[in-house]
Amino acid sequence: MSLDAVLRRIDEDLPAATDRLLHLLRIPSISTDPAYRSDCDRAADWLVDDLRSIGIDATKRPTAGHPMVVGHGSDAGRHLLFYGHYDVQPVDPLNLWERDPFDPAVEETPAGQVIRGRGASDDKGQLMTFVEACRAWRAVQGSLPARVSFFLEGEEESGSPSLVPFLEANRDELGADLCLICDTGMFDRETPAITTMLRGLLGEELILTGPSRDLHSGAYGGIAVNPIRALARIIASLHDDQGRVTVPGFYDGVAEVPDEVQAQWRALGFDAERFLGEVGLTTPAGETGRDPLHTIWARPTCELNGILGGYTGDGFKTVLPSEARAKISFRLVGQQDPLKIRQSFRAMVQDMLPSDISVEFHDHGASPASHMDISDPAFEKARRALSDEWPKDAAFIGAGGSIPIAGYFKTILGVDSMLIGFAQEDNAIHSPNEKYDLESFHKGIRSWARILDALAR
Ligand code: BES
Ligand code: ZN
Secondary structure, X not given: OHHHHHHHHHHHHHXXXXXXXXXXXXXXXXXXXXXXXXXXXXXXXXXXXHHHHOOOEEEEEOOOOOOEEEEEOOOOOOEEEEEEEOOEOOOOOHHHOOOOOOOOEEEEEOOEEEEEOOOOOOXXXXXXXXXXXXXXXXXXXXXXXXXXXXXXXXXXXXXXXXHHHHHHHOHHHHOOOEEEEOXXXXXXXXXXXXXXXXXXXXXXXXXXXXXXXXXXXXXXXXXXXOHHHHHHHHHHOOEXXXXXXXXXXXXXXXXXXXXXXXXXXXXXOOOHHHHHHOOOOOOOOOOOOOOHHHHHHHXXXXXXXXXXXXXXXXXXXXXXXXXXXXXXXXXXXXXXXXXXXXXXXXXXXXXXXXXXXXXEXXXXXXXXXXXXXXXXXXXXXXXXXXXXXXOOOOEEEEEOOOOHHHHHHHHHHOOOEEEXXXXXXXXXXXXXXXXXXXXXXXXXXHHHHHHHHHHHO
C-alpha cells in the first residue's frame, strides 16, 4: 500500500530533510527588524525553489512588507491550502544562547536529539514537516493525494500587516476547501492535537510625556510631574486583586466554556505544577479560582510586555525623565471585540493622566479570538491519522497563543482551518535556545503523510 511506502521513504530521507531544514534555518529572516529585509527575501526565494523541486508551481509575491510565497500543485482531489510562516522572532537576549541562533545544528540532549536554532520550531521546522510529507508522496507515488496549494507568509511574527490586503486581492486564487495550518503544538510528548480555539490579540504601546526634557531629580524633584510614576500607576490599576482586568467592558463577549468541553479538558490531566515548575515557578498567577488549563485556553488576559523610561544603563543617574513607555497586550477569547477594548483602554488611560502628562498611543494589531468549526469529517479523519502515528489518541485542544490568519481565512476566504502542529511546550519559541525535537520533525512529517492519505479517502 502506498502510505507504507511513503512512510518508509520519509524514514530513509530524514537526514536529507534535516539538512534542508538546517539550510532554511541559516537564513536570519527576522521580519520585525528592517536590517533583515534582504534575508526575509532570501528565505522566500529558498522556499520558492524548494517548492518547485517538488513540482509545485511557486512564486514569490511582493507586498508592501515582506513577500508572500504562493504555490499550486496540479494534482486532483480535495483542494487544501497549507499555511506556514517563514519569518522568525528577534534573537535577543543573544548572550543567553548557547550557540549562534542562525548556525543551527542537531544536538544530542538527555531527552533525545533536537534541532537547535531560531525558527526551528516556530515556524520553519513545522512548515517543513508538511513540505517534506508532500515531497515523499511525490517521490513514491509521482503525485500528491490531494490538490495542494501553499501560502507562506513572512510577517507573522510582526503582526501580519500585509496579510488582509493580500488575501482580499487574491481571494479567488487562494480559495480552497480547507486550510491546514502547522503553527501549533501537541498536548504533550505522547498526545498529538488538533487545536480548535485560539486566543485573539490586541497590542498597544503608550508613550507618556511630561517635562520637555530630562531633568535633574534634585533640582526639579517634588515639583515636576514624573511620567514613570504616572505610568506605574496606570499599569498597577489594570488588574484588580482577584487578577481580573479592570478595563471597562473588557469581559463583554467572554462566555463560559460548555461543561462537556471542560470535562474533556480535565480528562487530559494537565499538571500545572509541572508546567510552571519547568520555568521556575510554583503558583498560578492569573484570576483566582480558575482551573489552570482553562486560564490559558479560554480566559482573556492583559500582559505587560515591555516598559522603558529614565536611565536604564549601568550605574546610576538622578534623572527625572521626560518620557516613559510601555508595551501592553491583551489576549482575547470568545466574542470580545478588540476595537471596543482598545477604545475603552485608551479612555481609561486618558482618565488617569495627571496634569501636564500627555499620552501617545501606538497600535500594534487587533485580532479577535477564533474557534474552528470541526463539523467537516476531515477533522475526524485527521484525528484518527494522528492517533495512528503517536502513542496516544489525538485530542481537540485550545491554545493560548494567537494565529490571526485562522480567523481571516474564514472571514475573507470563507474557508475553515485545521490547526495541527508538533511543537512541545519546552521548545522555547520566541526565547533563547529555541529547538524542535528531531522526533517532532520526523513524526510530524509522517503525520502529515498519513493525514494527506486520510483526507483523500
Ligand atoms: N506559533 C505562534 C502561535 C502559538 C503559540 C500557537 C503557542 C499556539 C501556542 C505564533 O507564531 C505567534 O507567536 N503568534 C503571535 C501573534 C502574532 C500576531 C505576533 C503570538 O501569539 O504572540
Ligand atoms: Zn508561529
